[in-house]
Amino acid sequence: MVGPVNVMDVRSRAREALAPGPWGYLASGAEDEGTLEENRRAFRRIRFVPRVLRDVSDVDLSTTVLGREVPFPVLLAPAGFQGLFHPDAELATARAAEETGALMVVSTLSSRPMEEVAEAGGRRRWFQLYAYRDREITATLVRRAEEAGYRAICLTVDTPRLGRREADVRNRLEIPPEAMPANFAGLVDVPEGPGAGSAVAAQAEELLDPSLTWNDLEWLVDRTELPVVVKGVVAPGDAVRAVDAGARAVVVSNHGGRQLDDTVATIEALEGVADAVGDRAEVLLDGGVRRGRDVAKAVALGARAVLVGRPYLWGLAADGEAGVRRVLEMLRDELEGACALLGCPSAADIPRDRVEWRIRTP
Template sequence: MDDYRSRAQAGAEPGAWDYLEGGAGAERTLAANVAAFQEVTVVPRVLVDVTTVDTAVEVCGARLAAPIGVAPVAYQRLWHPDGEAATAAGAAATGTLMIASMFASARYEEIAEAGGARWLQLYVLRDRAILLDLVARARAAGFTALVVTVDTPRLGDRRRDVRNSFAIPPHAQSQNIDPETMALTGVPITGGSALATHVGATYDPGLRWEDISWLADRTGLPVVLKGILDPSDATRAVDAGAAGIVVSNHGGRQLDGALATLDALPAVAEAVEGRIPVLVDGGVRRGVDVLVCRALGADVVLVGRPPVWGLAAGGAEGVAGVLGGLRAELELAMALTGRPCLADLTPAMVRRPSR
């Protein structure tokens, strides 16, 4: 993973690299996501038949070769000319889930050409007609679920973007939303963030629980809520008819000081009680991290930055290398812990410091 990251950074434009790698504020939560996994240990069992290790899983109708997926990352042509189309191809080649950002720099139809399991991520905009148009196009292209990011009523304090006066260049702009709506993302602001200006002008800061039911009713697709950290919100998501939730702090890019997602996961999973799938993202870098998340209650584990490192380093093959590596590491970790089935991964096998 470090090799892919080093190669990606070497070829990236500095502002685009900071946009990918940066977090909010002093980046405490960004660091905490990764650090949480460094403090966890697992307890192996021995003399278990691990001749066959089964990593396959199904979530919201998507059949996956492993409980691994690509978290939504926008504007991927910042790092490779093929952008999200290559990422989707890498995910399909490894039997993992692709979640495409609504601000993808490849058309949804191009992403769909890769095959594989694919969902569409959405922010809820003030102009709901734009949302419904996007969903209709994505549904026609074979996207089977919606992932609504609910932790961004305003953009977090992303200081790297401000220092770089970061804006999205023409070659990486969204290919699925009209240029007028996206215009502010491409206008550099000295000592400011074009993306923050865009969010303030277009996102709906008044998003409420009833809007989730509206979206599900209008689109007829399962709606997964991304950005859940509080167990009471997880329970309310179930009551609101969500098809799943993603335990996420937006990769440390929204509220600096929010708890690490690994620390939030057990209580959220307990609150859900298996009624809907629980996904998680944030800080996952190794197959054993995936194993730990599964043991603590996650059905599927998402990775955001690592597939982009693979994309920048080697296109679709690089993405497949990252995701295939995680899958192989997970299978090995399951064998070496004496847990040949995903159902064998339970909280009892994980040791964590008190938090």
């Protein structure tokens, strides 16, 4: 039997592999899922304008992110609770990162402790930080990430509280012990049960700090020697402010449509952010990337690289480490093909004039 040939085939396998609770947590967006859909649709509104006769016999996919080389411009976005999707959880993802050379962003809410994930593999690793009500806990997490050899702290700023994901409420999502956030063992008691809604929502309410401000970003930048990346901006003004506060990169993200529904699609927000930031910091994007050619569109509009969330989690659910690896290879190979057909021998250098908007939403 022929295996999955694209990322959406992997999605179908993941759906078969998972029970409704974990599937709902993985697949769903906030409320009416308008942003979740729009992240995809907006990519489809961009058309290519290929150029010809440019010797594309060797396409170079490599680029640098925060000064370090990556073999292709696709990173693994932070995703918590990977124990819901596969028994090897983040360890499988880390091993696939190691094999492919992809940079993995490890979530604060990982089901395995960040030190174990670091040992499992992946030389290129960032730690994604949620800032907690208790700053001492936040500081402890940062110090542990430094000691475990993480290369950057990626502060997620679009989550003062959790968006309302109705699938999780409907399923009364519970987190089994093997999927619980392992970084908090011995630090805080995190609720396991769904409370009035879902367990993830109950945990977020307990831990996330809704009073976070720009001062806290400055606090973090002062506190760590590691470069700080700010994830979860769509407004150019916020991106500039993050850079003013010392961020070395920003991720244009709406959390994969899981926070405020009807937030602008990330690929539409990208160019404004990239223009505003200029060369003062690097700009990355996530949300709705499902094809190698989506990566090419993002690079043309100003992204140095993209992150994928659901695609590799589908791979993880379908086939563990091999599944994550396969998804990365699919995106890499598709990008290679897209660059060749676009007349771009380097994926790091896809000029703006290779894409145009079919329809601009007003």
